[in-house]
Amino acid sequence: MKARHKRLAFIAVGLIALGVATALVLDAFRSNLVFFYTPTQVANGEAPQGGRFRIGGLVEPGSLKRAANSLEVRFVVTDTAKRVEVVYSGVLPDLFKEGGGTVVQGRLAADGSFHADQVLAKHDENYMPPEAAEALKQARRVQTTVEVE
Amino acid sequence: MMHWNSVSDFFAMGGYAIYVWPSFGLTLGAMVLEVWLLRRRANKADVA
Amino acid sequence: MGLFGINWYRYAAPQAFYPLAGKMIPWFAAIAVTLGISGLYISLCIAPTDFQQGEVYRIIFVHVPAAWMSMFIYLVMAGWAGIGLALNARLSFMMAQALAPTGAMFTLLALVTGSLWGRPTWGTWWVWDARLTSELILLFLYIGFMALQSAIEDPRRADRAGAVLALVGVVNVPIIYFSVEWWNTLHQGASIGLTRAPAMAAPMLWGVLLMALAFWAYTIVVALMRVRCVIAERAREAHWLNEMREST
16 A cells, blocks of 8 residues: 555656646747747837847848957848847857858847847758759859849 | 768768767667567566 | 446457557568668768758758657547547557657657757757747657556546547647747748648658658557557456456
């Protein structure tokens, strides 16, 4: 009888722990449904004021500047409509590149720039060998030239 | 057809070996472990 | 008379299935091994590198099939649980019970391989975005189902309680699948879908599909092995209970 009670108590504690964990995870789920805001939303004042939040968008080509003697980098996150200047000090992920997707976490400073403490790279769902990507790029270039003509 | 030029290239995985090999290893390991555990359980449960 | 009929239905059906399952196991095991070896060969040796991610993208060949199986097994498990509730069929409940640990294993593998992929590509092991969080909830649902089932001593009540939990949890599966479309997530959208052409080069696609089919055959093998264990264990328990009742 005693062993059985022990087992039941063990299982009850386990189920309670699981319930608490689920509640915490559901809370994380609810508060992260908006995982990031777009630069347009930030410009419209839809992002939380004063607190930490995330901005997602593309790294504007040509905007990435590295400081000469520190890890500080500056770049512009854009959704093609609005842009936000980001300041970050740290190592950038492998897939971070100009023209690529990114999600940055931090706070807005008084001057309107975004001070990030975490920079993540967001990649898309396309997978292909480099030669195919190159061919696709060429094809697009030809297409745009034709359209321009 | 073969993607790799050498065996060491294959194992290096373009510098991502520490991420790629554990992914495949853990997956295969978990499957082998599950089958092993089930065989043990079957031996114990089998009345015949 | 009626009692006699129910008893026959309850005990004979699993017992008839027991040897049948035993005969099916080697066939599906052979399919799983054949597909698995060819899938691994394509994934690791034939498939080209990816233009953005380099070789690290190869994690896709275990991550995506594991994630698919984690959701698919849950749907099948809930289906068996529903049939069990509707028809009061013991074998259906046993099938649901046999699928849960394998579903939990694939969920955990999807999370771990995803983490190993996220670190080099995104720059983080984990984020609380809708895709990752809902997949974690799936793991908790599997664990909850197994814990609930083992916590209740009477197998009939355990089956029913587990089945209700499994059915309630079904709502999470479309949330996982469509999370990348419904909400802003760090996780990218689906590369392979039923409604459009895959966003993936052919050898890569073949690798993913072969690995997914191998995982599918593997799941049938272990589910059949486990349902045989459950049948044998319950039969032994019933036998033992009967003997005890007779002796008192």
